[in-house]
Amino acid sequence: MQITKNNNKLADQLIEKLENKTAVIGVVGLGYVGLPLAVEKAKAGYKVIGFDIQQEKVEEVNQGINYIGDVVDDELRDIVNNKQLKATTDYSLIEEIDAVAICVPTPLDIYKQPNTSYVESSAMEISDYLHEGMLIVLESTTYPGTTEEILKPILENSNLKCGEDFFLAYSPERVDPGNKEFKTKNTPKVVGGVSENCTKVAATMYSNVLDSDIHQVSSPAVAEMEKILENTFRNINIGLANEMAVLCNKMGIDVWEVIDAAATKPYGFMPFYPGPGLGGHCIPIDPWYLTWKAREYNYHTKLIETAGEINNEMPDYIVKRIMEILNKDGKALNGSNILVLGVAYKKDIDDYRESPVLPILEQLDDGGANWTAVDPYVKEFKYKKGLNTPIPSATNEMLNNADLVLIATNHSSFDYDRILAHSAAVFDTRNSYGYSPKNEKYYKL
Numbered sequence: 001m002q003i004t005k006n007n008n009k010l011a012d013q014l015i016e017k018l019e020n021k022t023a024v025i026g027v028v029g030l031g032y033v034g035l036p037l038a039v040e041k042a043k044a045g046y047k048v049i050g051f052d053i054q055q056e057k058v059e060e061v062n063q064g065i066n067y068i069g070d071v072v073d074d075e076l077r078d079i080v081n082n083k084q085l086k087a088t089t090d091y092s093l094i095e096e097i098d099a100v101a102i103c104v105p106t107p108l109d110i111y112k113q114p115n116t117s118y119v120e121s122s123a124m125e126i127s128d129y130l131h132e133g134m135l136i137v138l139e140s141t142t143y144p145g146t147t148e149e150i151l152k153p154i155l156e157n158s159n160l161k162c163g164e165d166f167f168l169a170y171s172p173e174r175v176d177p178g179n180k181e182f183k184t185k186n187t188p189k190v191v192g193g194v195s196e197n198c199t200k201v202a203a204t205m206y207s208n209v210l211d212s213d214i215h216q217v218s219s220p221a222v223a224e225m226e227k228i229l230e231n232t233f234r235n236i237n238i239g240l241a242n243e244m245a246v247l248c249n250k251m252g253i254d255v256w257e258v259i260d261a262a263a264t265k266p267y268g269f270m271p272f273y274p275g276p277g278l279g280g281h282c283i284p285i286d287p288w289y290l291t292w293k294a295r296e297y298n299y300h301t302k303l304i305e306t307a308g309e310i311n312n313e314m315p316d317y318i319v320k321r322i323m324e325i326l327n328k329d330g331k332a333l334n335g336s337n338i339l340v341l342g343v344a345y346k347k348d349i350d351d352y353r354e355s356p357v358l359p360i361l362e363q364l365d366d367g368g369a370n371w372t373a374v375d376p377y378v379k380e381f382k383y384k385k386g387l388n389t390p391i392p393s394a395t396n397e398m399l400n401n402a403d404l405v406l407i408a409t410n411h412s413s414f415d416y417d418r419i420l421a422h423s424a425a426v427f428d429t430r431n432s433y434g435y436s437p438k439n440e441k442y443y444k445l
Helices: 007-019 034-043 055-062 073-081 091-096 117-129 146-156 196-207 220-251 255-262 286-295 302-312 314-328 357-366 396-401 416-422
Strands: 024-028 047-051 085-088 099-102 134-138 166-170 189-193 214-217 337-341 370-374 381-383 386-388 404-407 426-428 442-444
Touching (some): 007 166, 007 196, 024 034, 024 091, 024 117, 034 047, 034 073, 047 091, 055 073, 055 085, 091 117, 099 117, 117 134, 117 146, 134 146, 146 166, 146 220, 166 196, 166 220, 189 196, 196 214, 214 220, 220 286, 220 302, 302 314, 314 357, 314 404, 314 426, 337 396, 357 370, 357 381, 396 416
Parallel strands (some): 024 047, 024 099, 047 085, 099 134, 134 166, 189 214, 337 370, 337 404, 404 426, 426 442
Antiparallel strands (some): 166 189, 381 386
């Protein structure tokens, strides 16, 4: 007679360790998602081990040096000093882990197809040291099916069986850099496990870490799809706002005033705003995961792709508008001095991942313009094959010498009155002044 392991017993044992805080928790990937999550788990009373392939990040964490805006410097320093959190590049320490979250990048390749190599390599590292009664949760945003089609087979190469010997779930990250109200700690969490016990164990871990609702769904695929829906919803609505901005400009109508007026309706309308394009790791990328996966089912995601095209074309539109504004003063883009205010993809953060400012800068280069980037948050950014260091603030002399000032990111620290007073022309892509100033040198999206 074949004897099978009691997976309920293993689940109960892990749940007990999670509830009494004796479980050791790991986080793979110490970036914008992983480090805040590791900090919250350590603050909740767990011993946490963070894994990353970048030695520099590991050393900074172990010295209590913070490099993520949403992490409080003193909190990181305290939990490191109290030995609640340590970082390492040594994946053999997975043997000490009871539960681990995978928070690694899932970028697109040049063909806008998902690159799951970071997820796969993380799973292979974990598989080498996977042990009975362990929980693995994928948090990286990806297409529906990744957890069960990619992670599960890799982890089962350890000769342990998912749902019986170890537990596997998906719980999408919901990080909004710079959000003052909702952070990792208080944002509701969605959890979907491969089995009922997988979901139960994962939900127990998060309920003991976060001050938020834990919403359990029937499978990892549901959790994966809901995350794609969240960001596709935003992508499409921002695409609509951008298209309205282009049309309103042609018609001589202030699109921002139109949106504000529509937002007075107490039902059936949610305001989204135009801008120079989409930025961040999620909204510009996530919908393309679904577009790629849909081809497997012989389905063409027309609305998603159209919205993506509109948003991707906004940097082109911004440069076209810059040329039109310069032409009014008899100037060409070639040889003009452009002062670009903001590199980050949104206000008051240092995150420039997928920032629409980068393709704008490339087009300014291609057109022969001389540009200078200003950003008080971004210390340096990768541009083409090198690094560029923006200056933290623009002097009056710099404003006076610019043929055009482009407000690409509306950081709160910018002195907008001074900018307008000392500039020959201002093109504002963020409605930084509210309703248009009565100034003939001011233009906005």
